Amino acid sequence: MADYNILIVEDSPTMRQLISFALKRIKGVRIVEASDGVDGLKKISAEKFQMIFTDINMPVMDGLKLISLVREDVNHKGIPIVVITTEGAQEDRQRALALGANDYITKPIQPNRILEVARQLLQIT
Amino acid sequence: MLEEESGYRGKAEEFLQAFKKGAEFTHELLKENERLRFRVLELENALGDHSAGAGAEQSSVLISRIKELEQEKQDILDRIRQVEDENQDFANRYIEIESENNNLANLYIASYQxxxxxxxxxxxxxxxxxxxxxxxxxxxxxxxxxxxxxDLRAVACEGMDREEIPPVTLGSGLIGQTVQSGESYFTENMETYQRDILNPMVCVPLKIKDHVIGVLSIYKLLIQKDKFAQVDYELFTLLAGHAATAIFGARLYSDSERRLSTIQGFLDLITK
Structure with a gap:
C-alpha cells in the first residue's frame, strides 16, 4: 500500500519518465501515468490520488479542462494539481491558477523543482 | 599609752605587709595579663599570616583554572567555526551534487528514450x-x-512549417558549413539574435563518429528560457551522437523490414 498515489497526465513519454524519476525519490510513492486528459479522468475515477501533475497542451483533452473537471467533482476537488507546461506567459499561469491549479511549473524542468513542489503540497518535511 | 601605741604600730605593719602582698599580687597579675595579651597578639598575627597565604594560593589556583577554561572555550569556539565552515562546504557540495544528479537524470532519460x-x-x-x-x-x-x-532536407520541425525550410547544400551557408565541419555552432549573442531561417541561433550536427547524417537547428527558445545552462550543452552533445545512432538504426531497421517484406512477397509468389 503506497503512502502517496500520484497521477502524471502528460502526452510525452519522455516527460512522464522525467517526472516519475523525480517523484520516485519520495518514500512510499506510487506513480500512475495517463497520456491525456480523458485517460487522466478515467484513472482519477478509478482510484484515489494525493496529487496530480498535468501538462496543458495534450491531445483529446487538455490540462485546463482536466483541472476544471476535477475541481467540479465533489469527490476529487481537493486533490492538489500541479501544471507542468511549455506555456511560460503570465496570463497562462494566471488562467491555470484561476481554474484551481495549486502550482505552475514551466518547461524545461529540473527534477528537483518537481520534487520540491511535491514535498511542499504533500506536506513532507 | 605605750601599749596602745605599740598596738597601733603592729596593726599598721600588718596592714602594710598585707598591702605589700596585695601590691605584689596585682603586679604579678598585670605581668600575666601583659604576657597573655602578647600571646594573643602573637596568635592573631600567626593566624592572619596563615589566612593570607592560603588565600593567595587559592587565588592562584583559581586564576590558573580560569585561564584553562578560557582556553578551552576558545578551542570550542574555534571548533564550532571549523564545523560551521565544514557544514557550509557540505551544503554547497550537496547543492552541486543535486544539480549534477538532475542533469544526469535528464541525460539518462534522453538517452533511454x-x-x-x-x-x-x-x-x-x-x-x-x-x-x-x-x-x-x-x-x-x-x-x-x-x-x-x-542536400540537407527538413524531416521534422516545431513552431514553423516544414515548407518554410529550404533544402541546404552541404558546405553552403551556416547550416551547410556546420554539417561539413562537424562542429556545433552557437550564436555569440543570444539577446540580439534575429530569427533567420538560414542562420539559426544553434546548429548541432548529428554524427556517428566523424560521419554527419543531419543537423538540428534552433531558431527560438521558450519565453521563460533566456540562455543555455551547462546541462543544455551536454544534451546537445548527447543529441549529436545518440540521436544520430538512433536515426541511423531506425532507418536501417525500416530498410531491412522493407527488404524482408519484399523478399517475403517474392517467396510467397514462388511457393504458391
Missing part, C-alpha cells in the same frame, strides 16, 4: 520532445543529409 524504439517516426518524435521539454526550444528544425545528392 532515444534508444527505446526502432521506429523512425518515433525516434524523430522523441528528438522533438527532448528539444522542447529538456532544452526548452520553441522553434527548431531537424534536417537529414541525402547522401545521394548532398
Amino acid at each position: 532515444l534508444h527505446s524504439t526502432l521506429d523512425f517516426k518515433e525516434v524523430l518524435q522523441i528528438i522533438m520532445e527532448i528539444v522542447i521539454n529538456l532544452i526548452g526550444a520553441e522553434e527548431f528544425s531537424l534536417m537529414l543529409l541525402d547522401e545521394k545528392n548532398g
